């Protein structure tokens with residue numbers, strides 16, 4: 001008998017990447033805090049607190065249901081267990097917020113889980129999980145929706161000097177992480193400007209009060225007689241690349257623009273929500289920024305952003321010192337020219353080799369301009385290269401390009417995006433593409449006819465047909 005006290009993790013963490021990341025950070029804090037305490041011992045699979053009933057923290061966070069001990073009587077006097085529970089609880093709450101449910105039987109409070117569930121989970125600490133071995137194509141590169149997984153947002157909304165509100169990372173966010181996914185408050189199709197204000201007024205009336213408040217709290221760069229239209233124009237995002245339907249979002253619309261983004265926004269047409277994924281690793285405290293408009297040179301981007309969104313861009317890409325800005329402008333011009341050349345269907349048909357070389361050059365410039373993080377543009381270029389090959393029946397190269405497109409896509413849109421899934425399906429069956437052999441069978445090859453034993457440079461020479 002005696003009084004138990006501690007905390008439960010409700011709901012338990014998942015095995016997903018984001019939860020693993022958060023748990024790893026929590027364990028690091030605990031190790032750091034107790035590094036000089038010889039009552040706290042690091043075991044192969046858990047941290048052992050040699051106090052009270054010797055509670056443990058497993059290294060695999062999804063296993064933890066409860067951290068607790070008897071705290072009454074001689075147990076406490078001997079080992080100060082309450083102080084350990086209190087400190088671990090405080091660090092856990094900083095990391096996991098309201099997911100940490102404290103209880104103390106002395107105060108008539110009880111844990112969420114039954115003791116037999118807890119004891120079962122404690123036994124599992126001894127056995128580390130099997131490491132999953134996945135093939136490259138089957139391997140999800142990163143976890144799922146962090147908000148669904150942890151209940152804790154990876155960002156906070158903060159004031160950004162000179163740019164109003166913005167989203168700032170609360171933790172280090174690895175490349176490829178889904179930062180947020182959100183349904184629009186509402187969507188709207190194209191319509192004459194004279195009808196927009198009335199349309200929005202009707203839409204708003206039909207929304208719950210909270211959604212109305214969220215819409216009205218968004219930034220308005222076009223104040224005047226048409227406040228709803230001003231807010232809409234400042235914030236609406238097309239539902240997919242080139243779509244005429246636009247959506248307005250309570251949180252995503254607080255993300256500022258950069259011509260050198262660290263995150264990518266994407267419309268998932270199956271789920272009908274917008275997602276934001278990190279396309280670089282984003283350090284805690286750094287602003288999360290997407291690109292509203294891809295654009296060309298800095299002056300073209302400035303003009304477009306002013307015209308379409310009503311602001312003068314002050315991002316890191318537009319405020320480079322003059323010589324760096326010129327170099328960036330030159331690269332952007334080259335990107336545009338190469339993109340146009342790659343998209344030339346007649347050239348793809350008559351001179352696929354030149355088109356492939358342009359894909360290669362385009363990937364090089366994108367890499368340089370976006371410091372290796374041009375994910376969506378990279379994915380599109382690989383998909384263009386795929387199409388060039390498949391139209392001429394070259395399944396071997398097409399399959400490699402589809403795999404590269406898939407890997408770039410999964411980083412900026414996630415595994416469940418229809419674009420990602422389409423690219424993935426083409427890796428194994430490139431011949432299922434509508435345009436298979438549409439231009440010729442000149443370069444007929446099968447998916448498995450890949451050259452063996454080449455280093456990366458030689459393989460790329462073969463892949464992009466650079467040798468001739």
Ligand SMILES: C[S@@+](CC[C@H](N)C(=O)[O-])C[C@H]1O[C@@H](n2cnc3c(N)ncnc32)[C@H](O)[C@@H]1O
Nearest residue numbers: 163164165219253254255256257311313314315
């Ligand atoms: C969709 S809102 C983004 C959130 C906004 N900062 C807020 O306070 O709600 C777009 C507005 O943010 C500001 N903004 C975003 N990115 C910017 C940038 N790169 N340079 C200058 N202002 C920017 C502009 O006022 C722009 O019209």
